[in-house]
Each structure stands twice: as structure tokens, then as C-alpha cells.
Amino acid sequence: MLHRLVATTALSAAVASFTCAASPADAATASSGSTTSASADAVHRGLYGQQDPTYDGVYRQSLSIISLHTAHARIAPAAVQWLLRQQCANGRWTSFRADLTTTCGAGDSNATALAVIALRAIGDRAPAREGLSWLRRQQLANGGWEYSSGWGADSNSTGLVVQAFLAMGRHPGAVRSDGNSGLDFLRSLQVGCTAPTDQQGALDYQAESPLAPNNFATAQAAQAFQRTTLPVAPATSWTAASAPDCTGGTLGIPARAAVLNYLAGVLNANGGAIPSAFGGGDDIGATANAVLSLVAAGTARPSVKAAMATVASQARSFTVSKRKILPGAAALIALAEHATRGNPRDVSGLNLIAGIRASITR
Secondary structure (H helix, E strand, O other), rough: HHHHHHHHHHHHHOOOOOOOOOOOOOOOOOOOOOOOOOOOOOOOOOOOOOOOOOOOOOHHHHHHHHHHHOOOOOOOHHHHHHHOOOOOOOOOOOOOOOOOOOOOOOOHHHHHHHHHHHHHHHHHHHHHHHHHHHHHHHHHOOOEEEOOOOOOOOHHHHHHHHHHHHHHHOOOOOOOOEEEEEHHHHHHHHHHOOOOOOHHEEEEOOOOOOOOOHHHHHHHHHHHHHHHOOOOOOOOOOOOOOOOOOOHHOOOOOHHHHHHHHHHHHHHOOOOOOOOOOOOOHHHHHHHHHHHHHHHHHHHHHHHHHHHHHOOOOHHHEEEEEEEEOOHHHHHHHHHHHHHHOOOOEOEEEEEHHHHHEEEOO
């Protein structure tokens, strides 16, 4: 479960502090809490955020680029170059390459998938295709993908890789290994009718017996079930969540509907939040991902509204720490704001777009 801890920490703990006016302008407003970009060597120049990038450098850079592009904000050429310099010779990305002159370490499917999505969004198709080719070669016989070699396939990684294929115009059901697709693997991790009613439809992180709900994994991987990729477009119509019908011993509704019903149920039971798996409090990253999954299907609008109220109320604590912005966290909330027709330039007084842009290392 270490990858789950790393992934959660990379997104939830990358928090930085800034205070800007909620202005349409994308230049950060100078204030006592504004981010100041630091001077750094070439390996860091162009990186969004001043935090140690060892575990989340490519991940947060890619999310930042996707969110800025979605908000029609200027993306610094140095930021794109940073991401391209991090790519390995065989097309993959690692979490972060501290020395660009040495051979790449083990590949990171999560970082690679998000880099593919980000570069495809801004039109850099050749490096995105190279990344996708590497991901294609990593598919396991069960149809899933693992975080890195030897970790075993998991739902988070598989969900992100499926989104990368979708971003590149590939149908995930057509990408198979030994006859199995990524969607087949995700369905194999779905909690079924032998579990209590309030657990049915959830996804586990990895295969175990019995399967048990993993909220962080479910919220992120559910987007792949909806055949959508980042950025998630606002819903044009809404339907109510559909509850499983276990009369025949199976969920009785499509897997994609069952996972959404589970997410809506968790949000409703916890005041519009996905509870943290690491003690008390809310997991705002998982909550934002649940929003993206529900919006992608146009399902459970009241649950989405409640979740976004929670996200907004905790936006500062999630994206601000020690007077520096955590761009990955800010980018995720910005994408949720876009999906719900909100304003990422004014989230409880925070201009997330300006904050991301101002965090770049020069």
C-alpha cells in the first residue's frame, strides 16, 4: 500500500501559501502571502512549486499544465520544456529525474500517463505518443497497470493509464493483454453483492479476498469507468445515481453506474466529503476526484454540490502551507471548479491559476 501513501502525500501534502485577489488576470497579485519563485539549477528551472519534487515532480507539473490550459491561462514555455526534459529515452517518465545526464530509473506509470494527457492537451503529440507506446508495453496479463515494475497492478494506476489512452483517441476496451483490458481489470476489483449494501460498487486498490472499498482508489479510477479523461467537461444534463440490485446475486447495473452510486453514498454520509484513510478529517484530493467522476457521468448533482462546498471550505488548508503553493493540489481543485462551472480564480478568495503560475522555479 506504499504507492497509495505516496500518491496521496504527493497530491494532498503539496500545499503552499499565497493570497491573491480573485481577478481574471493570471499574474499573481503581490501580497504578504504571495509565492516568490526561487532561483535554481537547470534540472529544476521551469518546475511549478518549490517543494521537493522527488515523488511528485512530473505528476504535479502535468496536472498544473492541464489546469492552466483548461483555464486558458498562459503556460510558461520553460514549464513545458521542464516536462519534456524529464522524459526518458524510451518514452517513459519517472517521478523525477534529479540528474538528466544519467540513465532513467524505474518508470512511473502515473507520471507517464499524466504527462501524456498534459502534452496531448497542448499539442505536443510526438512525445505523448512515445509515452503512450511505453505504457502500452507495460500492460500486464490481467489487463491492468502497476505503478512501477514489481508493484503489481492497481486500480489507481490503471485508471490513469486508461485516461491517457482516451486522451490519445484510443478506446480502452481495444487495448488488451492476454485478452484483458484495463476496464476488465477495474471490474475485477469491484466490490460485489456479498459485501454490505453501502460498500457495493466500490473499487479495491489491489486484488485481495475479500475485496474491500478503497475510497482514494475508487474516486480516481472511477473517471476511467466513465470513458473520460482530464479535463472533465461540465455536465450538460444530470441524472440520479442508480443503486445496485443484487436480486440475481450480481450488482444488476453496469459497473460504471455502481461505482458512481458508491461515491455519491460516501459523500452523502460524510457531509459532502470523502473521509481520510489516514486518520480524522477529510481527503480533499479524493473528494475532488469524486466530483470529477460524478460530473463526467452527469450523476448525483446534489452530492457534487455538497462536495464542492467542502472543497471550497478547505481549499486554503489543502493548497497553502508555509506560504508556498502546492501546485498539484491547486491544479486538482481548479479542474474540479472547471467541471462544475466554478471559478478557479476565486475559490474562497484564492486565485488558484495565478498561484500556480507564480510558483514556477526560475
